[in-house]
Amino acid sequence: MVIVISSQPDRYEKLRALSTMAADDVLGRPDPVSQFRRDQTPSQDGRTYRDPYSRPDKNPMPGIYKASMPGGKTISLMRTMFTDYCMMDCHFCPNSHWVPRRRFAYKVDELAKTFAELVERNMVSGLFLSSGIMGGGASRTTEKMVQTVEVIRKRYKFNGYIHLKVMPGTSRDIVEAAHRLGTRLSVNIETPSNPGLQRLSPMKDMGSGILEPMSWIDRLTRARTGETVGQATQMIVGAAEESDSDILDRMSQLYGDWKLKRVYYVPFRPVRYTPMEEHAPTPSEREHRLYQVDWLKRVYRFADDELRLAFDARGFLDLDQDPKAVIALENPAQFPVDLNSADLPALLRTPGIGPVSADRIMRHRRRFTIDNWRDLQAMGVVRKKAAGFVVMPGHRPEPARQLRLQMLGHDEPRASLDLRDVRREAMATLSGRSAAGSQAAPTGQHGDCADRSSCTGCPMFGAPGHPGSATAAPAAVRRQPVMAQ
Ligand code: SF4
Numbered sequence: 001m002v003i004v005i006s007s008q009p010d011r012y013e014k015l016r017a018l019s020t021m022a023a024d025d026v027l028g029r030p031d032p033v034s035q036f037r038r039d040q041t042p043s044q045d046g047r048t049y050r051d052p053y054s055r056p057d058k059n060p061m062p063g064i065y066k067a068s069m070p071g072g073k074t075i076s077l078m079r080t081m082f083t084d085y086c087m088m089d090c091h092f093c094p095n096s097h098w099v100p101r102r103r104f105a106y107k108v109d110e111l112a113k114t115f116a117e118l119v120e121r122n123m124v125s126g127l128f129l130s131s132g133i134m135g136g137g138a139s140r141t142t143e144k145m146v147q148t149v150e151v152i153r154k155r156y157k158f159n160g161y162i163h164l165k166v167m168p169g170t171s172r173d174i175v176e177a178a179h180r181l182g183t184r185l186s187v188n189i190e191t192p193s194n195p196g197l198q199r200l201s202p203m204k205d206m207g208s209g210i211l212e213p214m215s216w217i218d219r220l221t222r223a224r225t226g227e228t229v230g231q232a233t234q235m236i237v238g239a240a241e242e243s244d245s246d247i248l249d250r251m252s253q254l255y256g257d258w259k260l261k262r263v264y265y266v267p268f269r270p271v272r273y274t275p276m277e278e279h280a281p282t283p284s285e286r287e288h289r290l291y292q293v294d295w296l297k298r299v300y301r302f303a304d305d306e307l308r309l310a311f312d313a314r315g316f317l318d319l320d321q322d323p324k325a326v327i328a329l330e331n332p333a334q335f336p337v338d339l340n341s342a343d344l345p346a347l348l349r350t351p352g353i354g355p356v357s358a359d360r361i362m363r364h365r366r367r368f369t370i371d372n373w374r375d376l377q378a379m380g381v382v383r384k385k386a387a388g389f390v391v392m393p394g395h396r397p398e399p400a401r402q403l404r405l406q407m408l409g410h411d412e413p414r415a416s417l418d419l420r421d422v423r424r425e426a427m428a429t430l431s432g433r434s435a436a437g438s439q440a441a442p443t444g445q446h447g448d449c450a451d452r453s454s455c456t457g458c459p460m461f462g463a464p465g466h467p468g469s470a471t472a473a474p475a476a477v478r479r480q481p482v483m484a485q
Pocket residue numbers: 086087088089090093094095096097131132133201
């Protein structure tokens with residue numbers, strides 16, 4: 001008897017290997033083949049397959065993950081690389097030529113067929129395709145990926161979402177072909193500036209390799225009518241010693257000049273065998289704070305000058321504080337905002353109030369006076385964050401300006417203070433806690449008001465039962481309908 005042992009990986013073995021390299025957010029799952037055998041749902045080909053999201057573990061197999069789309073919709077994407085072989089020397093990357101390990105590569109038809117099968121089984125409804133750079137170079141690699149997408153579009157008649165990475169240094173004709181077929185294109189920028197890129201990826205050039213293809217994509221999108229092609233990019237954070245302020249500068253240019261849909265921030269993690277294996281990893285809090293600043297810029301429309309208030313003198317964000325709260329504390333003249341009369345930009349600049357809750361507040365107050373936390377929380381306001389920055393009947397926080405002066409101290413020179421400690425203390429006080437964590441008395445309510453010195457500035461001054469009024473307080477807190485505007 002002859003036993004033949006094949007060293008050729010099958011399509012699903014490649015998918016497992018290449019999808020794991022494509023994203024660290026893809027959850028490792030059991031062998032997809034054995035999982036198919038356990039499946040329950042009959043398919044058109046007579047075999048049975050399990051509904052991928054019928055079980056609590058959301059990602060049924062490597063290569064499939066859920067992605068949030070604009071508008072809050074979530075879709076299942078097949079996320080994979082065309083190949084994890086790469087001729088480049090990027091000092092941070094597990095696919096670079098520094099790392100000795102087995103590599104995989106699809107053939108064009110093989111990848112297209114695998115994706116079409118997963119679509120047919122209702123397991124995915126979109127594709128995210130990335131790659132290392134094969135021996136033929138960036139243009140040759142992107143061309144192979146474009147050919148794959150062409151087969152998916154034409155042979156398998158797939159019209160859905162395809163996010164295609166364009167390799168840095170790809171020629172213009174291939175970028176144009178990618179633009180005709182993709183829903184979203186991205187060239188990874190990796191760092192905010194060329195000196196940083198040279199430190200991380202000496203074989204890449206920021207200008208001709210990355211920014212030029214990005215500008216081509218932008219021009220092609222502007223020239224196209226009808227359905228537009230979105231553009232995105234990705235930065236590795238903390239590997240090139242860049243500051244958060246450097247990242248903000250690049251972020252502003254990308255969102256402003258080229259209308260990028262998204263900039264993604266990936267915290268640096270050292271990879272064994274690479275030149276940066278001894279470099280310290282970037283704390284995930286930094287990634288989180290950068291995403292918050294990105295959100296303030298894209299969704300809340302904060303200006304760059306406002307955002308800079310969140311940075312310290314070295315250009316870094318406070319890892320312990322929400323940047324929106326830091327900006328609010330640096331702007332004491334703007335607070336507290338009156339929930340019953342503030343305009344939309346003022347509400348959006350208030351910690352604990354987002355676009356949805358700001359809109360609900362605006363609509364609610366056309367008919368009612370906003371005067372209690374229960375209604376506000378039902379509208380999505382985060383009381384703990386907002387309490388120190390808003391005013392309404394029955395609630396008035398300590399004036400932010402006064403608080404800040406107290407925190408900074410009148411006599412103490414500012415330079416001798418750690419502003420992070422000052423902010424931490426201020427946030428603790430404004431959210432109704434002492435710095436030690438004990439619960440302080442609620443402010444602004446007669447009887448337990450913490451700031452009796454400012455009664456005449458309180459919206460309850462003169463109301464029944466409050467200072468300035470001769471009548472007794474009513475038995476219950478009441479909701480006040482007002483005239484519709
Ligand atoms: S070109 Fe991309 S895949 Fe290749 S080593 Fe650099 S970052 Fe990694």
